[in-house]
Amino acid sequence: MASNRSSAGDPAHTLALLWGVPLAPTAGRRGPRKAHSPAEIAAVAIRTADAEGLDAVTMRRVAQELGLSPMALYTYVPGKAELLDLMLDTLYAAMPRSTPADQGWRARATAVADDNRALYAAHPWTAAVPTTRPPLGPGLMAKYEYELRALEGTGLDDVRLDAALTHLLGFVQTCARTAADERAAQQDSAMNDEQWWEANADLLARVLDPARYPVATRVGAAAGQAQGGAYNADHAYEFGLPRVLDGLAALIEQTSR
Amino acid sequence: MASNRSSAGDPAHTLALLWGVPLAPTAGRRGPRKAHSPAEIAAVAIRTADAEGLDAVTMRRVAQELGLSPMALYTYVPGKAELLDLMLDTLYAAMPRSTPADQGWRARATAVADDNRALYAAHPWTAAVPTTRPPLGPGLMAKYEYELRALEGTGLDDVRLDAALTHLLGFVQTCARTAADERAAQQDSAMNDEQWWEANADLLARVLDPARYPVATRVGAAAGQAQGGAYNADHAYEFGLPRVLDGLAALIEQTSR
DNA sequence: CATGTATACTGTACGCCGTACAGAGATTCT
DNA sequence: AGAATCTCTGTACGGCGTACAGTATACATG
Known part of the structure; x- marks a missing residue:
């Protein structure tokens, strides 16, 4: 996975692009009309990323997909970060917002x-994009508004409301990153997790003294068998989400008391 | 941040390297003796990563630091993933393990x-390395053993013990990634988080209709003011750790009942 | 002691990335 | 008509991991 960063450039240009201003x-x-719209560019890039991963989304590739030379893409978009x-903002805008x-x-x-x-x-590629400086476009704003409303009415003050949402979303992202990492590792090692785990378990048995790591060998074996590998993103989500909600529940209860 | 992946190659070679077998x-x-040890190579690479970030750790650079030509490093280590x-395993081995x-x-x-x-x-660079297929060396094993023991005696079965630990460590890693992303964004945008948020808030005010996103504008302003951007990751940790522990407490209590 | 061979090591090369820069062609203003 | 301003093209740079071919070294074998 290459170096992909969001929001690295001039905020004014980035916001102008995202809001269509x-x-x-x-x-x-003067001069020739633009042949493409930002929405079209986003759609093409998203399609490529979905089909072949974020590494396939290069400036050259997106330009080619649009029938442009590589450098022409820079007249539409300041750079790759933007x-x-x-x-991302395009995907955020299209998310469902229908919770009763x-x-x-x-x-x-x-x-x-x-x-x-x-x-x-x-x-899956969205999990790999850092979002500490998120794309502040209409999509993200709508998403943020909607998600905050979902947690409103819990008695948390505004600062804690934001923290609680960040905490929840961070958990989901961690699971997604784990899943994406798994997929990537599988791709470039030509082994799935179960095969990798098994190969390593056999080899480890020769160099590792179980008496030195009794709990690790016991629990590792149990966990490995239960989820077919060292880690499993689906299990992590199903185990973790109730934990996260219980943790927030404790805070909410304690606040409302 | 470049494409860094751990455990991509042949498990037998990787384990041989990590365990010194x-x-x-x-x-x-036959032939010349090796001039360096794996421990020395690890130390040099870690020092470089600490000082200049993971991007500075290239095969060329580490080789140069050792007084070798780039390709000579491949006689010590199968590739960059290893x-x-x-x-990582070297750092894991050196972690404190003294909890009463x-x-x-x-x-x-x-x-x-x-x-x-x-x-x-x-x-900080360790936060960026995917660990779905962790380095199964003596360092990780000792770390895993120690951390499992910390959570033993809670009445959780082995599979849940592992899941609980993964959940806890995942949370810590998420906070660390946020902090690392912040740092990286600051570095290559020449703005710290506070400056970035302020610049964007001013610009957003011109394109955004507050009536459309009432909760988002209110909460966003409160949260932004409260944590001033830069303290984000610290804030997330201090807010989140009690939540994670409360969530695990609920599981433990429910299990022991 | 001579020679073969496994090993450590060097130098060169490839394909890929984001993007700086210079120039060509198209369109609309004065 | 000509100038201005825009889109778009082609070339080039430095840096990455590492494949591959060749050289120097030190041991095993005769």
Whole structure:
């Protein structure tokens, strides 16, 4: 996985791109018309990433897909970081936002987690993009608004509301990254996790003294057998989500008391 | 951040390297003696990563640091993935393992989390290395053994014990990745988080209709003000660790009942 | 002691990336 | 008509992991 970063450039250009607000006056523009729209570019790039992974999304490749020379893409997008921003914000904008408000916060939080998980499942490459400086476009804003509302009415103050949401989404992202890492490792080692795990277990048995690591060997064997590998993202999600919600529940209860 | 992956190659070679077990018979070896040890190579690579980040750790650079030509490094290490494995396992081996057993699982789990956090703080680049297929060397084994013991005696069965530990460590890693991403973004945008948020907030105010995103604007402003961007990762840890522990507590209580 | 061979090591080369830069062609203003 | 401004193309650079071929070294065997 190459070095992909979002929001690395000038905020003014990035926001102009995401919100579709031209920086220069659009009337009386000289020179040839643009042949493509940001939405089209995002769609093409997303399709490529979905089909062949984020590594396949190069400036050259996206340009080619649009029938452009590599450098022409830079007239549409300041750089690769902004292209990634655009891709992410486009996906955020298309996420479902239909959770009923009348089922209690726990059901709503579960829906938020599941929706995010579905996004990562449909577009695994999104898990690898750092989001400490997220693409502040209409998609992210709508997502953030919706997800905050899901956790509103729990009695948490605004700062804790944000922290609780971040905590929940961070958990989902961790699971998604684990899943994406698994997939990537499988791809470039030509072994799936179970095969890798088994091969290593056999070899480890020759060099490792079980008496030195009694708990590790016991638990490792049990866990490995249970989930067919060292780690399993689906299991981690199913185990972890109730834990995260219980943890938030304790905070909510303690706050409302 | 470049494409760094651990454990991509042949498990037999990787394990031989990590455990110091030569694959070929060591007696009567022809040709020149090796001039360096795996431990020395790991130390040099770790020092470089600490000082200049994981991107600075290239095969060329590590070789140069050892006084070797780039390709000579491949006689010590099968490839870059295995070099990373070696670096990680070396750090794992050096982690503190001194938590008293008599203070309750919550104190022990907190110590485990804090120790991992300290590792990420001392070596931020470790947060970026995927560990779904961890380096199965003596360092990781000792770490795993120690951390499992910290959570033993909680009444959880072996599979859940492993899941609980994974859950806890995943949380710590998420915080560390956030911190590392922040640092990287700061480096290559020449703006710290506070400056970046402020610049974007001003620009957003011109394109965004607050009436469309009332909760987002309110909570976003409160959260942004409260944590000033830069303290994000620390804040997330301090908020999140009690949540994670409460979540595990609920499971433990429910299991022991 | 001479010679063969396994090993450590060097130098060169390849394909790939993001993107800086210079110039060509198209379109609309004055 | 000509200038200005835009889209778009082609070339080039430095850096990455590492494949491959060749050289120097030190031991095993005769």
